[in-house]
Amino acid sequence: MSKNNNELAIVLVVTISAIMFAILWYKLTASSNGEPPLPPGPRSLPIVGYLPFLSPDLHKQFTNMAHSYGPIFKFHLGRKLHVVINTIELAKEVVRDQDEAFSNRDITVAASVLTYGGQDIAMSKNDSNWRNLRKIFVRELLSNKNLEACGSLRKDEVRKTIKNVFSKIGTVVDISKIVFLTEASVITNMVWKNTSYNGPEGSHLEDELQMVTSHIVDIFGKPNVSDFFPSLAWLDIQGVKRNMKMxxxxxxxILTSIIEDRIKTNEKRSQDGVGHEGGRDFLQMLLDLKDQKHATSLSITQIKALLVDTMVGGTDTTATLAEWAMTEIMQNHDVMSKVQEELAKIVGGNNIVEESHLSQLEYLEATIKETIRLHPVLPFLLPRSPSQDCIVGGYTIPMGCTIFLNVWSIHRDPRYWDKPLDFNPDRFLTDKCDYNGNNLKFFPFGSGRRICAGIPLAERMQMLILASLLHSFDWSLPTGEEHDLSEKFGITLRKRKPLMAIPSQRWPDVSLYN
Incomplete structure (x- = not known):
């Protein structure tokens, strides 16, 4: 019996030693081959992966998961690997140290439909085509010279909004809608001024844009089985492709009507020997580049893709942020008082807000930054996809996976912010973070080469619209209503309940409202 026990002991020792040697050999081999492991993450079910466990509020779920699995973690949705990054240090590796490798987008079925297969700025691959599109967009539409030239246009549209709100004194106003319509008017006039739109009888372009854009954002925010199981994409099980195509x-x-009208006008001007009176707008600049035989030539599809980017990306985000800002300002009476005191001092009680005032409105600017810190419109920005296998935080990040930068989590992290859940604009009076992603504890519009191209216009419009609304009117909630800060997660982080507010006249001089 003793001999059998000894033999058993020897077998156990040899087996355990062999297992330990195998583990050690695997680790040494993996290390020597430069193949670190994948990031940690939760266990997944066969076939479907982690899909059944996703919550409606992904930004909060991912932040909580980081507490369990660490600042970088992975999970599978179907056959697709996703990686979530939750700290400044790891974000820096993606948007700075390895920006080139991480500059492709993870283009979903919905995004592919909307952008004509990624022929726009937002979803295009990081290639010469994208660089050409971005150069045209930034140089032609959003250059300082062009923005300055359109200053009177922005002023006129905001004044129309103030006049409209004045006509509704004492009644309930939908803040998001009035900001959206103002922004839409500005953008469409910058893009195609003096061009008629022949829509359905009695329809208004801005109203149609708001309805379509709202549907587009909703479709973008829905998880789509076709993205997780590409072999099933042809079935379009959830109808995402069909709905986005609609x-x-x-x-x-809208675009075809505008473009055809402009082409006809150009032909008539050419026949009459007349040039572009009053200068060229963005649409004309794009049409002039169409079919030219050089590197910057554009197809009609690319022109439409750029216009879709401009209309969708430049309207909903501005309206969403303005609604959050008004909600926070109205809820925090001290903030409201400071904002209006600053406006009274800089603008004056017998004057309207001009763009020349904006650079002096430091507290309002800080308030807007504090709003977007707590309520980043794009909580994960636009997901990236590495063009090659990379190493981040000591882990392998495989080519083609989906990368989420959890800006919502970083903006609320106590390691980077004092009392991060408090709404405190004063923090931005001393900490001069900008919108250009230079300080990665605050990068609501991204950072690196894929940073949002529309920042210059968005910054001006946010300041001008909010300054005008807060300088011209006092605001209150309808009787019995309470402030609501609940969120509706999607590709953008909207308010679950729209802000409906009642304006009252702030200055006795009625001419200020005309």
Missing amino acids: QLDKLEQ
Whole structure:
């Protein structure tokens, strides 16, 4: 019996030693081959992966998961690997140290439909085509010279909004809607001024844009089985492709009408020997580049894709942020008082807000930054996808996976912010973070080469609209209503309940409202 026990002991020792040697050999081999492991993450079910466990509020779920699995973690949705990054240090590796490798987008079925297969700025691959599109967009539409030239246009549209709100004194106003319509008017006039739109009888372009854009954002925010199981994409099980195509068709009707009208006008001017009176708008600049035989030539599809980017990306985000800002300001009476005192001092009680005032409105600017810190419109920005296998935080990040930068989590992290859940604009009076992603504890518009191209216009419009609304009116909630800060997660982080507020006249001089 003793001999059998000894033999058993020897077998156990040899087996355990062999297992330990195998583990050690694997680790040494993996290390020597430069193949660190994948990031940690939760266990997943066969086939579907982690899909059944996703919550409606992904930004909060991912932040909580980071507490369990660490600042970088992975999970599978179907066959697709996703990686979430939750700290400044790791974000820096993606948007700075390895920006080139991480500059492709993870283009979903919905995004592919809307952008004509990624022929726009937002979703295009990081290639010469994207660089050309971005150069045209930034140089032609959003250059300092062009923005300055459109200053009177922005002023006129905001004044129309103030006049409209004045006509509704004492009644309930939908803040998001009035900001959206103002922004839409500004953008469409910058893009195609003096061009007629022949829509359905009695329809208004801005109203149609708001309806279509709202549907587009909703579709973008829905998890799509086709993205997780590409082999099933042809079935379009949830109808995402079909629904997005319907919205794109509506946008195309608008764009086709505008473009055809402009082409006819150009032909008539050419026949009459007349040039572009009053200068060229963005649409004309794009049409002039169409079919030219050089590197900057554009196809009609690329032109439409750029216009879709401009209309969708430049309107909903501005309206969403303005609604959050008004909600926070109205809820924090001290903030409201400071904002209006600053406006009274800089603008004056017998004057309207001009763009020349904006650079002096330091507290309002700080308030807007504090709003977007707590309520980043794009909580994960636009997901990236590495063009090659990379190493981040000591882990392998495989080519083609989806990368989420959890800006919502970073903006609320106590390691980077004092009392991060408090709404305190004063923090931005001393900490001069900008919107250009230079300080990665605050990068609501991204950082690196894929940073949002529309920042210059968005910054001006946010300041001008909010300054005008807060300088011209006092605001209150309807009787019995309470402030609501609940969120509705999607590709953008909206308010779950729209802000409906009642304006009252702030200055006795009625001429200020005309």
